[in-house]
Amino acid sequence: MEQLKRMAIFAAVVERGSMVAAAEVLGMTASAVSQQIRKLEQSTQVSLLHRTTRKLTLTEAGVGFYQSSAQVMALAQEAEQRLAEMRDAAVGELRIAVPVGFSGRHLSDALAPLLQAHKGLSVQLFFQDERIDLVEKRIDLAIRVGPQEDSTLVARHIGDAVFVLCAAPSYLRAHSPIMSPHDLVSANWLLLSTTQMHETMSLQGPNNQAEKIRIEGRVACNNLLAVRNFTLAGMGISLQPEHEITEELTTGQLQRLLPGWQMPPVGIYIVTPRRDVQPAKVRYAIEALRRHLLAN
Incomplete structure (x- = not known):
C-alpha cells in the first residue's frame, strides 16, 4: 500500500x-x-x-x-x-430472496415503480420458502416470516402476518367436525416443513384462553403454495396467511376453522447481510417494500 x-x-x-x-x-x-x-x-x-x-x-x-x-x-x-x-444511485443487479407466498402482485406492485424510476437497475428474484445463505448466494435482501435468530444479519420488522386454520369443504365433509382445538390433534395436517413431521402450535381463544397442541403432519412440503394446493384438494388442514387466501375464503374453496381461536401474529422482516453502508439500490428497495407491504 x-x-x-x-x-x-x-x-x-x-x-x-x-x-x-x-x-x-x-x-x-x-x-x-x-x-x-x-x-x-x-x-x-x-x-x-x-x-x-x-x-x-x-x-x-x-x-x-x-x-x-x-x-x-x-x-x-x-x-x-x-x-x-452504487452508493448514490440505484444501479446494478438487485438480488432478492422471497417466500413463495409473496410471488403475487404485492411484490411486483412494490418493485415496478422502482424499476421504472431507475433504468440502470435490474432485479433477480429467488422464490423459496427455505432460508438460504444470503452471503453465499450474494443476496442483497430477503423477506422473511417468523423469528429472526441469526445475529449476523440485520432484520427490519415491517409488519405481521395473520395465519388462519383452514380446510376444503370436501375434507370437512369426510371427517369429524372441528369444534375445539383438541379436535385438531387427530386431524390430517399439511405442514410447511421438511425437517420434521410434527410441531407444536399455540392458539389464543375467547376470554384469554390459551391452548398448546402437538400436531402430526401427513404431508410436509418446503413450499407454501404446494401446501395450499393439497389443502384445496381436500387432503387435510393447514395454516395459511390470511391475506393470501382471501379469494379462496370468499368463494368457499377454503373454510376458516375455529374462528374464535387464533395464532399469535407472525412477524414479517426485511433482512440484509450485516453491513455498515448499504448501496442505494438496497436502500431504495427496502423503502419501496416497507412502504408497500405496510400499506397492504
Missing part, C-alpha cells in the same frame, strides 16, 4: 511539474513529497527524476513508470467513481 501511495505522489509531481505544486494538491509539505519520491527511488533502485534548482525532468525509466502510475491512478479513480455511483 505504501508503494501505491508513492506512485500517486510521483504521478502528481509529474503532472504538476514540481514538488511544491504537488504538495499543495496533496495537502503535504514539499519536503514530505521529496522524501516519498526518494523512498520510491530507493525501493525500485532506479532514478526516476532529474532534479535541478530550476526544474524537474523525467529519466527514461521515469517516463515509463509515470505511464504505469497514471494508469493505476486512473483505474483507482474509476473504481472509486463506480462505488460512489
